[in-house]
Amino acid sequence: MTATADSHAGGEVGQARLRKEDARLIAGRTRWTDNMSLPGMMHMAILRSPLAHARINRIDTSEARSMSGVEAVVTGADVADDQGSLPCAWPITEDMKSPNAPSLAVDEVNFAGEAVAVVVARSAAEAHDALEAIEIDYEELPVVLDMSSAMTEGSDLVHPDLGTNASATWVFDSAEAGTGGSADEALAGAEVTVHRTFRQQRLIPAFMEPRSILVDPTGEQTTMWSATQVPHILRLMLAMTTGVDEHKIRVIAPDVGGGFGGKLQVTPEEVITFLVARKLGKPVKYTESRSESFTSAHHGRDQIQKLSLAANRDGTVTGLKVELLADMGAYLRLVTPGVPILGAFMFNAIYKIPAYHFSCTNVFTNKVPTDAYRGAGRPEATFAIERMMDELAAELGMDPLEVRERNWIKHDEFPYTTVSTLTYDSGNYEAATARARELFGYDALRAEQAERRRRGDTVQLGIGVSTFTEMCGLAPSRVLGALSYGAGGWEHGAVRMLPTGKVEVITGSSPHGQGHETAWSQIVADRLGVGFDDVEVLHGDTQSSHKGLDTYGSRSLTVGAMAVVQAADKVIAKARKIAAHMLECAEDDVEFSGGRFTVRGTDTSTSIQEIALAVFAAHDLPDGVEPSLDSEATFDPENFSFPHGTHLCATEVDTETGRVRLRSYVAVDDVGNVVNPMIVEGQVQGGLAQGIAQALFEEAVYDETGTLTSGTLADYLVPSAADLPSFTTDRTETPSTTNALGVKGVGEAGTIASTPAVVNSVVDAVRHMGVQDIEMPCTPMRVWRAIHGGAR
Amino acid sequence: MIPAAFDYEAPSTIDEAVRALAEADDEVKILAGGQSLLPVLRMRLAAPAKLIDLGRIGELRGVRSDGDMLVIGAMTSHYDVQRDPLLNEHAKLLVMATDTVADPQVRHRGTFGGSLAHADPAGDLLAPALALDAEMVIAGPRGRRTVPAAEFFVDYFTTAVGEDELLCEIRVPKYTGWHAHYEKFNRVAQAWSIVGVAAAVRTDGHMIAEARVGLTNMASVPVRARGVEQALVGQEATPEAIRAAAEHALDGTSPTTDGNADVAYREHLAKVLTSRAVSAAATS
C-alpha cells in the first residue's frame, strides 16, 4: 500500500486516521438492537414454514396460547387486514407480474422459511417453547426450483394466479437505442465467436449481526430500532405498507453490524414486529438466529447467463449478446427485479463494444427471495464479461491482458459514452494495469506456469485477470426515473455550528460499518478548518437525520458526503457575511482559509468559532441575517462515478485432488481521490474476501424438496483469514470529474473484481488439460471432475 | 436458538457422576465441552431433561504416563492435548490431528473424550485413536471396563458407552520415536474433514518397519487401513511403494455422498491422501 498522506500534508483528507467508531464497535460496547431492553418489553419468536410450497388448511394455536409466559399468538389471518403487501419499489416493466407479498403467510407458503405465526411472551425462551406447540395442517403443493424448467410450457407454477413463472422481461438493444449496431449481425458476420453459459450461484449475504428489531408503541410516535441499512426508506415503507401515518413513526438504526445489501430491505419481520407491538401496546423485540437468517433474509445473485461474443481475429470485439434468467425467489422484495437490470449497463465494462444486446427474464421459484447483495447486478455482469475476455484470448491464442488492451477505452478518450448509454467520466486503465503487472511479476509467473506445464507438475499454476469498472454513487434521480425505480437517488446532509465552535454533522446516509463518522469528520474538518475531534457525525435516526436515502451502491461518499460538503459551504457563506460585518469590511474582501476569515491583504481576522459564538449571542448581526449558521443541502448527482482497477490472481491447482490454493493476489484500484486510505484498504480487503468466497467457497444449496441444505455456517462456507492469502493492494488516483470531491466509491470494488480474477485463474491453471469452464464455487470436487472428465 | 429447559448437575468426582447417571430416570445427557452438544440443544434436535456436567471433575483432566502407556483424561481439552509434552513425545499423531480441529475457541472448550464419545464419523480424533490401538476406560454402576477402540465405535454417533456410563480415560500405547502425520482434506480452514488420513510409521533406515493408518469419514465409523499397513511393512519408503500400498486404502470402507464429495471422489481422495499422509510421516 503506498501511502498518499504526503500529497495532502496538513489536511485531514488523505490521512489514514484510525476510525472513531472502531473502539466501541470492536469491543462491542455499543447499542446493538439486540442488547437494548425497555420496561415491560416482550419477546417475539417466529414459526417458519418447513415446506417450500403448501396451502395452510388450519393453524391450531390453542395450546401455545395457554403456555407459561405467553402474551399472544398471532397468525396471518389476525393481521391480514393490516399487513398490506411488502413493497417492491422497482417495477422494471409496465406489465411486470408481482404477487401479493404478505409479511405473515395467510393461506399459503411459497418458500421454506416463510413466517407463518408468531408467539409473543415474557421471555425469549418461553416464546420459543410455545412455538413448538403450534400445530399447522399443511397441504403440500408442487415445488418449482429450477429456473430453466420453470420457464418451460406446462411447468408447475409458484403463483398460479399469475398464470406464469415469468415476472418480467427487460430488453436493451444498442441498434434500437441508437448507441451501436446489431449484436446479431455482428455475431453472424464475425471472424470468431465465443459462446458460454455461466451460473451465478445463489449466495447468502451472511452479515455478522443477525437482524434484530425492537418496537416501542407506547409514545406518541411508534419507535422502531432495527439493524437495517435503510432507516429512512424503512419509515416511509412502513407507513405506506401498514397505513400508519408517517409522522407517527420513528425509525432508528443504531450501530449495525454489516449488511452487504442484505439489510437493504423492508422485511416481513419488521412489519410483523411493528404490527404486533402496536396491537399489544407493549414494546416487543425480535432477534433472528443465524439459521432463521439463512432461510428468510433475502439471498443474492442466482442467475443463468448465456453470452455470445463476436470478435475479429486480432482480438477486437465486434458485438456482445447477453441473455439472462434471474431467480427472484418466491416474492419481489424492495429492489429484487432491478438487480439484474443494474447489470445490463456493465456487461460492456471497460470496453468499446460496438454492438450490444441484453435481455433478462425474471423468474419466480419457491425459494427465499433474492435482492441486493454487495455489487448487486454489477458483479454478475463483470464476472461474465471478464470470463469471456479470457475465453476469447484463449480462442485466439493471445495474452488475456493484450486482448483487453485492444478493446478498452484509452485514457485520452474520456469522457466516453458506452454502448449501454452511460458516460464514463474518467479512468486510466493503462496505468492501473501497468502497476498491477509490475507488482504481480506477471512475466515471471507466466514463465513458471509454462515450466510447470512442461514438467507435468501435480500442482499447476494459473493466472487470472480482471480489469473491471463499476457504476457507483447511486444515483442520478433522473436515471432512476428512466428505469422506473420508485424513488430518487439524492442524499441529504446538514451541518450545525454549536456556540462553542464544535460541529454536528448530520448525514442521511446511514452507515453499518463503513466508517462514515471518521470520513465525514475528516472532510468537514478540512472544509471548515476545525479539528477532527471537534466534529460529531449523527446518523441513522429519522428524528435527528430526518431525511435520507441511506447506504448502498457505493453511494455514501460520492453522494452523501457531497451533500455534507455543500451544507458546509453554506455555513461558510453565512459566516462570511457575519465576518465582514465583524471585521468591518466588504464581504468580497474576506478570505476564508484554515478556519479563519481574514481581511484580504491584512492580518485582521476572526475564527469560525468566534463567529459561531457571536451568532449564538446574536447581539450584533448585520441587518436581515438570521442568527444561525446551520445549513443543510440535498445533493443529486449529475452522473454515476466509475471506479476501476486491474486485479491479478495466481492460483495453484492440485490436479490430484482439485484443491485450489490462492498463491498471490494483486489489486490495483482506482477509486479517485481518497479521503482515508485505511478505510479504502479495509473496503478493498473485505471486498476481495467476499468476491473470492463466491469464486471458491459459498453456495446456497436447495435439495429437491426446496429445503435449504446449506442452512448453517457449517455448510455455507464463509472463508476466514486462514483461507486467504495476504493481498497486495495499491492504487492509482484518477479523480472523478462528476463530483467536487473527485471521489468514486469503493464499497463494492473488491467483490466485483475478484470473482472473475479467481475463476479465470483456476481455469487458466488447467486449460491445457482441456478445461474451458468450471462452475462456481470451484470446489475441489468440481475442479477434479473438470480435469478428469465426467459431470461437473 | 434457545434450548428447551433442562435440569443441571455438576458432580465433582467420577463416582458422583456415575451415581447421578443412575439416579436420573428421565433422559439425561453428559455435558463435556459442549461444542457438539450445545448446538444440538439450541437447534432443539434434542431436549434432554437433565445435563450432567463433567467440567468440575478434576480427575478427568490431564495426561499421565503409566508404564508403556499414556493415560488421557476424557475431559482434557483439545488445547491441552496440543501442548502436552507426553503426547508430543509419545503420541504425536493425536497432537497433529488435534491441531486441525476447528479454531482456538472450540479447542479451548472441546475435549478429547467428548470427541470420541460423540463419535461423529467426520471427527478428526477417531481415526488416530483407532490407528494407535487406544483403549477406552468406561465407568458405570458395575465398575470400570476397558474397551479397545476397534470395538468402541459402533455406528454414526454411537459408541460402546452405555446409557448409565461415562467415558473416563483413554489409554494409548507409547509410540516413542515413531513418525506421524494427519492429512486432513476440507474446504475451509475451520471445516470438518471431507476425508482425513492418520498415519504413523516406525522406520528402520529407509525401511518402513511398522505402520498404523486410520481413515476419517470413509464409513459410519473410523476405518483402520490394515491392507495399507501390511503393504507398507518391509518396504523402502519410496513414492512408488507408498502409492502402491495406498491402493489398498478402500478395504473396509463404505463412504457416502454429501454436498462436498460423492462416493467416487471420496474414494479417490482416500487413496491420494493415504499416500500423502504416509509419505509425510515417513519423511518427517
Ligand SMILES: Cc1cc2nc3c(=O)[nH]c(=O)nc-3n(C[C@H](O)[C@H](O)[C@H](O)COP(=O)(O)OP(=O)(O)OC[C@H]3O[C@@H](n4cnc5c(N)ncnc54)[C@H](O)[C@@H]3O)c2cc1C
Ligand atoms: C465450529 C466447530 C467446528 C468443529 N470442527 C471440528 C473439526 O474440524 N474436527 C473435529 O474433530 N471436531 C470438530 N468440532 C467438534 C469438537 O471437536 C467438539 O469438541 C467435540 O466433537 C465434542 O467434544 P465436547 O467436549 O465439546 O463434547 P460435548 O459437546 O459436550 O459432548 C458431545 C457428546 O458426547 C457425549 N459425551 C461427552 N463427554 C462424554 C463422556 N466423557 N462420556 C460419555 N459421553 C460423553 C455428550 O453427552 C454428547 O452427546 C467442531 C466443533 C465446532 C463447534
